[in-house]
Amino acid sequence: MARIIWDSSVGKKTVMAVSGLVMLLYLVAHMLGNLKIFFGADEFNGYAHWLRTLGEPALHYEWALWGVRVGLLAAVVLHAVSAYQLSRRDIKARPSTYVHKRLRTSYATRTMRWGGVILGLFIVWHLLDLTTLTVNENAQPGHPYENVLATFGTWYGNAIYLVAVLALGFHIRHGFWSAAQTLGVGSATRDRALKAAATALALALTVGFASVPVAVMTGWVS
Amino acid sequence: MRLTLRVWRQRHTDADGTMSTYEVDGISPDMSFLEMLDTLNEDLILRGEDPVAFDHDCREGICGACSLVINGDAHGPERTTTCQLHMRSFKDGDTIDIEPWRAAAFPVVKDLVVDRSSFDRIIQAGGYISVPTGSAPEAHATPVPKPDADFAFEHAECIGCGACVAACPNGSAMLFTSAKVNHLNVLPQGAPERETRVLDMVGQMDAEGFGGCTLAGECATACPKGIPLPSIAAMNREWLRATRHSRRG
Numbered sequence: 001m002a003r004i005i006w007d008s009s010v011g012k013k014t015v016m017a018v019s020g021l022v023m024l025l026y027l028v029a030h031m032l033g034n035l036k037i038f039f040g041a042d043e044f045n046g047y048a049h050w051l052r053t054l055g056e057p058a059l060h061y062e063w064a065l066w067g068v069r070v071g072l073l074a075a076v077v078l079h080a081v082s083a084y085q086l087s088r089r090d091i092k093a094r095p096s097t098y099v100h101k102r103l104r105t106s107y108a109t110r111t112m113r114w115g116g117v118i119l120g121l122f123i124v125w126h127l128l129d130l131t132t133l134t135v136n137e138n139a140q141p142g143h144p145y146e147n148v149l150a151t152f153g154t155w156y157g158n159a160i161y162l163v164a165v166l167a168l169g170f171h172i173r174h175g176f177w178s179a180a181q182t183l184g185v186g187s188a189t190r191d192r193a194l195k196a197a198a199t200a201l202a203l204a205l206t207v208g209f210a211s212v213p214v215a216v217m218t219g220w221v222s
Numbered sequence: 223m224r225l226t227l228r229v230w231r232q233r234h235t236d237a238d239g240t241m242s243t244y245e246v247d248g249i250s251p252d253m254s255f256l257e258m259l260d261t262l263n264e265d266l267i268l269r270g271e272d273p274v275a276f277d278h279d280c281r282e283g284i285c286g287a288c289s290l291v292i293n294g295d296a297h298g299p300e301r302t303t304t305c306q307l308h309m310r311s312f313k314d315g316d317t318i319d320i321e322p323w324r325a326a327a328f329p330v331v332k333d334l335v336v337d338r339s340s341f342d343r344i345i346q347a348g349g350y351i352s353v354p355t356g357s358a359p360e361a362h363a364t365p366v367p368k369p370d371a372d373f374a375f376e377h378a379e380c381i382g383c384g385a386c387v388a389a390c391p392n393g394s395a396m397l398f399t400s401a402k403v404n405h406l407n408v409l410p411q412g413a414p415e416r417e418t419r420v421l422d423m424v425g426q427m428d429a430e431g432f433g434g435c436t437l438a439g440e441c442a443t444a445c446p447k448g449i450p451l452p453s454i455a456a457m458n459r460e461w462l463r464a465t466r467h468s469r470r471g
């Protein structure tokens with residue numbers, strides 16, 4: 001059955017939808033966790049510590065966290081590989097364009113490929129910035145609250161994160177609704193509800209994620 | 223009406239094509255778009271030039287043969303087939319761009335004529351029901367619930383014109399294939415081949431080099447028969463069901 005799914009354009013699209021929804025679920029949790037920054041350094045750092053002790057004593061220190069990391073890595077890889085392979089098929093299927101051109105699809109629809117690439121690059125930067133701290137000057141291991149302030153103390157830190165969460169909003173707006181169609185949940189009667197849910201999710205994620213750099217920039221969080 | 227036409231001319235499949243410009247005069251607003259092209263071709267023949275090749279058959283919107291991209295729209299500005307489009311949709315003095323369907327799976331044969339036999343092969347892969355020959359069965363022997371009959375009829379309206387493929391930025395045949403799969407899969411007569419039908423037709427669609435669906439929605443906007451976009455979700459549902467129920471391992 002795995003072969004049938006991977007070899008079919010419809011099946012590969014299913015892989016994209018499921019891996020996308022897995023990442024989406026994670027991002028909702030991640031965004032809500034980020035909001036703890038508004039309650040001060042102790043609460044935010046305590047929350048970061050709790051993520052590592054999650055599941056103890058049944059699990060060892062950081063096991064749950066590594067489980068999530070492995071799952072997410074699988075989702076990102078499956079999503080990106082399917083996106084690449086499906087996009088190649090799509091471009092090959094339409095070799096010559098019309099002389100009389102028309103742009104009709106929405107901005108969110110047209111930017112899925114480049115928006116996805118921006119998100120992929122951002123994921124790498126984000127890990128180097130706040131997980132490994134490689135590119136974060138002034139970072140101290142074990143002090144996530146202070147490291148977030150360090151990131152948003154630079155103009156490029158703010159710019160990179162704001163562009164990325166905007167790209168995320170557009171990607172989710174088309175992606176969530178698309179995933180519903182791919183998984184066969186869409187129908188004429190549910191269409192409006194699904195589109196509204198996609199817009200609400202996209203807005204909530206973008207506003208929620210953007211609130212942190214904006215709060216640091218305006219001095220609300222310091 | 224006097225019009226300027228920019229028409230795609232291509233001598234054969236492997237030749238390079240270009241847009242050629244022609245003037246036509248004396249066009250009545252009551253003419254159909256194809257009659258307007260007939261007028262152009264009469265002029266071209268009288269001048270000893272090669273007439274423009276284009277597909278047509280019934281000229282009443284039911285066969286699916288006509289196929290032109292007019293000013294960037296498959297079947298032109300109205301939601302109907304090119305043969306049912308009338309010149310009153312244009313203004314005197316307009317310049318009109320006329321191109322063939324463009325997709326890897328629809329190679330140009332000549333000028334505006336494309337080869338759509340890839341659609342035929344998708345149908346051959348599963349767009350049928352197997353019935354024993356002999357006398358017709360009693361119609362009431364197989365009840366079909368009204369909503370299912372409506373759903374089947376809605377999808378049976380597809381005339382296989384290929385406008386959905388022409389309009390799709392990925393040259394995808396998902397709307398056509400979903401119309402055919404949904405039409406038969408919802409009916410009791412289609413039930414014995416329900417799983418193989420959707421798996422085989424989607425497989426053939428991929429093998430023909432059509433693109434995948436990115437839910438851009440251009441197909442449903444172009445479709446002259448109003449096959450709706452959610453038909454694709456309905457086919458995806460059938461496909462996922464078939465991968466779970468397939469007896470072919």
Ligand code: HEM
Nearest residue numbers: 016017020023024080083112116117120175178179182436
């Ligand atoms: C590695 C970076 C990424 C790349 C290259 C990428 C690329 C793409 C592409 C090309 C599509 C298909 C668009 C279409 O069919 O029109 C897509 C769909 C989607 N993406 Fe991403 N994306 C990435 C990251 C993400 C992330 C972080 C999420 C998290 C929420 C996500 C969620 C989705 C969803 C839910 C879909 C819809 C799947 C469907 O159409 O059924 N993507 N992505």
Ligand code: SF4
Nearest residue numbers: 380381383384386445
């Ligand atoms: S789905 Fe509509 S546009 Fe596509 S082939 Fe059928 S009738 Fe033509």
Ligand code: FES
Nearest residue numbers: 279281286288305
């Ligand atoms: S010629 Fe038959 S549908 Fe247009």
